[in-house]
Amino acid sequence: SAVISQKPSRDICQRGTSLTIQCQVDSQVTMMFWYRQQPGQSLTLIATANQGSEATYESGFVIDKFPISRPNLTFSTLTVSNMSPEDSSIYLCSVWGSGPQETQYFGPGTRLLVL
Amino acid sequence: EDQVTQSPEALRLQEGESSSLNCSYTVSGLRGLFWYRQDPGKGPEFLFTLYSAGEEKEKERLKATLTKKESFLHITAPKPEDSATYLCAVQSTDSWGKFQFGAGTQVVVTP
Numbered sequence: 001s002a003v004i005s006q007k008p009s010r011d012i013c014q015r016g017t018s019l020t021i022q023c024q025v026d027s028q029v030t031m032m033f034w035y036r037q038q039p040g041q042s043l044t045l046i047a048t049a050n051q052g053s054e055a056t057y058e059s060g061f062v063i064d065k066f067p068i069s070r071p072n073l074t075f076s077t078l079t080v081s082n083m084s085p086e087d088s089s090i091y092l093c094s095v096w097g098s099g100p101q102e103t104q105y106f107g108p109g110t111r112l113l114v115l
Numbered sequence: 116e117d118q119v120t121q122s123p124e125a126l127r128l129q130e131g132e133s134s135s136l137n138c139s140y141t142v143s144g145l146r147g148l149f150w151y152r153q154d155p156g157k158g159p160e161f162l163f164t165l166y167s168a169g170e171e172k173e174k175e176r177l178k179a180t181l182t183k184k185e186s187f188l189h190i191t192a193p194k195p196e197d198s199a200t201y202l203c204a205v206q207s208t209d210s211w212g213k214f215q216f217g218a219g220t221q222v223v224v225t226p
Contacts (some may be wrong), residue, residue, distance in 0.1 A: 042217060
């Protein structure tokens with residue numbers, strides 16, 4: 001299975017600022033996903049990021065608020081722009097892995113608190 | 116639209132007290148149903164994939180089963196280290212790679 005790291009692991013930010021979250025994978029993967037998990041809630045897909053193409057956003061999420069980069073097959077970034085307290089969440093990246101099991105493998109998450 | 120409903124929301128068990136978690140789903144065509152375990156402050160950890168009705172998978176004290184409408188995660192003789200939130204997700208045949216997650220069941224096992 002893929003080993004995934006995220007930076008930062010947590011941050012406290014002021015409203016109106018932006019934060020860029022990095023996701024690094026130890027192997028080349030085609031499909032990467034970004035999720036939001038609000039306190040006490042399940043995972044909500046923000047967008048799918050494939051290398052070499054624009055990210056595909058789910059309903060309710062827009063590129064201006066959550067710009068995503070996918071410069072190569074092992075790395076992606078998610079920016080949370082013009083933050084408000086409602087953006088306080090855990091942000092998770094995942095990859096589609098075809099190792100022993102074909103499934104999504106998740107990073108440890110970035111815990112964001114917006115004041 | 117794909118839907119996944121998990122029950123109960125929370126479950127408190129004594130060590131050794133077996134129980135089952137339910138995941139009901141509605142999907143146009145099922146490519147796979149996935150179970151994950153999530154510990155506080157961590158990302159979900161993959162447990163099982165089930166592809167067709169009648170399929171069963173086991174790992175230690177956990178056993179997952181699948182019917183055409185629902186999946187069960189059976190926890191046999193649980194230990195305190197089985198305490199976690201268990202998430203169910205479905206992948207439909209027309210949304211390759213994308214998952215629809217349920218809200219999860221929070222399990223607490225007390226000694």
